[in-house]
Amino acid sequence: MQVTSQADRSIRLRMRIVVAGAGIGGLSAALALARSGHEVEVVERSGVIGEVGAGLQLSPNAMKGLAALGVAEAAEAVSSEPEALELRIGKSGGKVFTIPVGQAARKRYGAPYLHIHRADLVDILKTAAERAGVKIRLDARLAAFRREPDPAGLRIGLDTGDIMWADVLVGADGMRSTVRRLMFGAEHPRFTGAVAWRAIAPIEACPDLPNAAVVWAGAGKHAVTYRIRGGALINFVGVIEESDWQEEGWDKAGDKKELAAAFAGWAAPVTAVIGAARSCHRWALFDRDPLARWSEGRVTLLGDACHPMPPFQAQGAAMALEDAVVLARCLGGTDKPEAALLAYESKRKKRTAKVLTSARSNMGVFHRSNFATQAATYGPMRVANTVLPAFVRSRQDWIYSYDPAND
Ligand SMILES: Cc1cc2nc3c(=O)[nH]c(=O)nc-3n(C[C@H](O)[C@H](O)[C@H](O)COP(=O)(O)OP(=O)(O)OC[C@H]3O[C@@H](n4cnc5c(N)ncnc54)[C@H](O)[C@@H]3O)c2cc1C
Numbered sequence: 001m002q003v004t005s006q007a008d009r010s011i012r013l014r015m016r017i018v019v020a021g022a023g024i025g026g027l028s029a030a031l032a033l034a035r036s037g038h039e040v041e042v043v044e045r046s047g048v049i050g051e052v053g054a055g056l057q058l059s060p061n062a063m064k065g066l067a068a069l070g071v072a073e074a075a076e077a078v079s080s081e082p083e084a085l086e087l088r089i090g091k092s093g094g095k096v097f098t099i100p101v102g103q104a105a106r107k108r109y110g111a112p113y114l115h116i117h118r119a120d121l122v123d124i125l126k127t128a129a130e131r132a133g134v135k136i137r138l139d140a141r142l143a144a145f146r147r148e149p150d151p152a153g154l155r156i157g158l159d160t161g162d163i164m165w166a167d168v169l170v171g172a173d174g175m176r177s178t179v180r181r182l183m184f185g186a187e188h189p190r191f192t193g194a195v196a197w198r199a200i201a202p203i204e205a206c207p208d209l210p211n212a213a214v215v216w217a218g219a220g221k222h223a224v225t226y227r228i229r230g231g232a233l234i235n236f237v238g239v240i241e242e243s244d245w246q247e248e249g250w251d252k253a254g255d256k257k258e259l260a261a262a263f264a265g266w267a268a269p270v271t272a273v274i275g276a277a278r279s280c281h282r283w284a285l286f287d288r289d290p291l292a293r294w295s296e297g298r299v300t301l302l303g304d305a306c307h308p309m310p311p312f313q314a315q316g317a318a319m320a321l322e323d324a325v326v327l328a329r330c331l332g333g334t335d336k337p338e339a340a341l342l343a344y345e346s347k348r349k350k351r352t353a354k355v356l357t358s359a360r361s362n363m364g365v366f367h368r369s370n371f372a373t374q375a376a377t378y379g380p381m382r383v384a385n386t387v388l389p390a391f392v393r394s395r396q397d398w399i400y401s402y403d404p405a406n407d
Pocket residue numbers: 020021022023024025026043044045046055056057058062140141142143172173174175176177178179196237283302303304305309310311314315316317318319320
């Protein structure tokens with residue numbers, strides 16, 4: 001840790017920080033930490049940095065995270081902006097409720113609600129991180145770490161045999177985090193009982209697709225459609241309750257016929273997008289209960305490594321972005337990294353646990369199994385949408401109005 005005197009009498013402490021994982025969480029953390037003056041190196045087990053060909057919803061809280069990282073404009077330039085968030089009945093296409101976003105979100109939350117291609121976001125974060133001085137080491141899997149007496153700090157072992165030294169280690173290494181296992185022991189994630197299918201189709205497949213993030217609800221399954229890449233492409237996610245297939249990884253190819261059969265008879269936008277998709281992939285969905293502690297000494301966790309959640313609230317990456325901004329704020333200008341990491345986790349635990357609970361309960365809401373339960377759930381929602389639209393809109397305020405730069 002170097003202590004540098006500054007003319008303005010503030011003391012700036014530059015730490016050596018290693019971030020494990022170059023996903024959205026790790027790259028955001030590296031960028032935020034480098035921007036607050038630290039020397040940051042990212043280690044990534046893969047040989048390339050990239051995301052799968054799929055979309056991502058960036059809610060206003062996520063956009064405020066990107067604004068704090070200085071990349072909101074770059075993200076907006078390659079995004080699509082929906083006019084609304086909608087819940088519809090999958091088979092009939094009938095609307096249950098609509099929450100206006102577009103200008104309404106900008107006004108209400110001070111940031112837009114956008115849709116982006118994951119690869120575009122990762123590219124923006126990586127470029128900005130490297131410009132801020134972050135070094136990225138590929139084909140480098142973190143395998144071990146241990147605390148050595150100061151001033152040496154943390155000794156980090158890679159599977160290449162290389163050793164790195166750091167003042168702080170951030171485990172942003174995803175759902176099956178090695179850093180988490182080394183800190184707290186092995187413990188398996190919980191299978192949600194659902195598998196996500198993803199596909200992308202050109203907008204020509206369904207030019208009438210509502211310019212909205214639409215959840216199409218049905219018995220034991222739901223689909224999500226929205227536009228990406230300035231409206232040129234349609235992103236499709238289909239979530240199906242299934243118990244006998246539990247493989248993770250976006251690169252597992254799925255059988256398009258199987259996907260089409262699962263959504264046969266659904267509203268035209270859903271079937272048209274599946275029909276026009278060149279290929280599809282599937283991924284079993286897991287989550288974990290909230291962790292009691294995220295940090296130990298000078299090691300902490302971030303993103304899916306500490307709070308993996310099912311995608312039913314579209315908030316996993318948003319939470320990682322928020323974590324990154326709050327972590328960098330806590331570690332800025334301190335000579336007590338252990339205390340800073342405890343402050344970081346105490347700011348983040350309650351909110352991420354609440355979002356996890358909300359995401360879990362959405363699966364039940366989207367998958368009502370028969371006409372009676374659908375009527376009992378969606379009937380009152382429809383009425384509320386007509387009679388109390390302001391109430392329906394305000395239900396997302398606790399998520400979208402949050403600004404990690406001001407917490
Ligand atoms: C179907 C679906 C739809 C979703 N939609 C949305 C959405 O619309 N909006 C939203 O906000 N979120 C969404 N999410 C959630 C979001 O994708 C994740 O929460 C987010 O990508 C997690 O990022 P991360 O960086 O924490 O983890 P990851 O993306 O898993 O990155 C971890 C990285 O660490 C690397 N790694 C692992 N182990 C090691 C090691 N030992 N050493 C070095 N590197 C290592 C991995 O290779 C990887 O690059 C969705 C998720 C799914 C499944």
